[in-house]
Amino acid sequence: MATPATERPLIVWAVSDGRAGIEAQVTGLAGAVAARRKAKVVIKRVGWKGWIGRLPWWLNLLPKRFLSPESEVAPPWPDLWIAAGRATLPLSLRIKGWSGGQAYVVQVQDPRLPPSKFDLVIPPKHDRLAGDNVFPIIGSPGRVNADRLDGDLARFKDVLGPLPRPRVAVVIGGKSKAHDLSPIRAAAMAREIELPVTQESGSVMVTFTRRTPPQAQAILASRLRHLPGVIWDGTGDNPYFAYLAAADYILVTEDSTNLATDAASTGKPVFILKMDGESLKLRRFHEDLERLGAARPMGDSFHSWRYEPLAETDRAAAEVLTRYDAWKAARPAL
Missing domain, CATH: 3.40.50.2000 (Glycogen Phosphorylase B;)
Structure with missing residues (x-):
């Protein structure tokens, strides 16, 4: 569903620790969302001060205090928070409260937490995670189009x-x-x-x-x-x-x-x-x-065949927007 021209664009944060493989997943999904809906994608690379980054994520009880200055996780908050990686979990679990319930939280990969702690979880199918707010895909979101x-x-x-x-x-x-x-x-x-x-x-x-x-x-x-x-x-x-x-x-x-x-x-x-x-x-x-x-x-020779290109990132983006629209419509007017 296209955004009417009079509506402001969605603000989408693509959040990771900056590692290439992890960032590719969140930027790929955020880009696919932006291809379907008028949106502004902001890339966020989060880091932690000193020894905090070496601790298990669940011991990071005051993440705002220990974020590195360049992380820039601060208001105004996004409409869509799309994150991946263990380093983002202390933030993904709290962004809903920080934003006063205004951010829709999408966690890519299996967070190894109850999916109910997020609005939507998008794991690879081979992780075998299931739930009402789980949308498994084959492979991972990417930037190929x-x-x-x-x-x-x-x-x-x-x-x-x-x-x-x-x-x-x-x-x-x-x-x-x-x-x-x-x-x-x-x-x-x-x-x-x-x-x-x-x-x-x-x-x-x-x-x-x-x-x-x-x-x-x-x-x-x-x-x-x-x-x-x-x-x-x-x-x-x-x-x-x-x-x-x-x-x-x-x-x-x-x-x-x-x-x-x-x-x-x-x-x-x-x-x-x-x-x-x-x-x-x-x-x-x-x-x-x-x-x-x-x-x-891989064998000892090449041979050609045809198949329908994998389009899981687009499929995931469509699901994100469908669920976001339903979530927003169900919220009381401010």
Whole structure:
């Protein structure tokens, strides 16, 4: 439902601790809300003074006092509070009271708290969280949309346009609670990538995340450098979305929900690269993607197929606005 021209825009805060993967989820969802409703999105990166940030979040009993000055969590309060990450929980639990009940609170990911403490919780389906105010989605909210892909592809067309097809985007994650990328696994992964690219006379577009271990990154870059293509060294503009847009195939490591969700949002064949370690939750997520026809485990060759691009961020944004409108209509007039 569009906002009438006479109404002011919704004020939407996208709140995280600033880590790239977490911020991408809240800014992606907030952006999708703004695409459906006139809105002003404000990005908030919260931090904590001194040792407070090292404590379990539930021991942070006076969060206003211990916020870092640059956090800027202060009135005027937003209409929609969209937050993710453990660092935001002391604030998400209190913003309703601080705002006099004026803020609608959306928590992305599983907060590991009763969902009733928030207006709406949007967890990944593979976390298996349920409740009346829970709206599970496959993967995580993200920033992939046609406009972003087209815009970034145009910016990098001089670099990516001449690359031979098939163009293979290779997105490498790294160390997490469940996974790692050892030098031995990195070397094996390089061989897995090199073989089918060489067989098809294609090219690679390689990018790493901040979590990629330096030694693994060095091994992969060294062993893939002889192939036609580009390997982003982390300097200059980030070509990540341009790689997704230019790719015929997308390879992502198994450690990240965000990376696989972004890839599946393009409608292009996605291959999952094995890492060291194991995660039952991520295995369930990859199985969901396989059932949708979006992703398959990496093998020794490429093959094409078609599927409907994942659009969970848009679906979540529509749900947020539907529930927000119902919540606002049920509130007594001020």
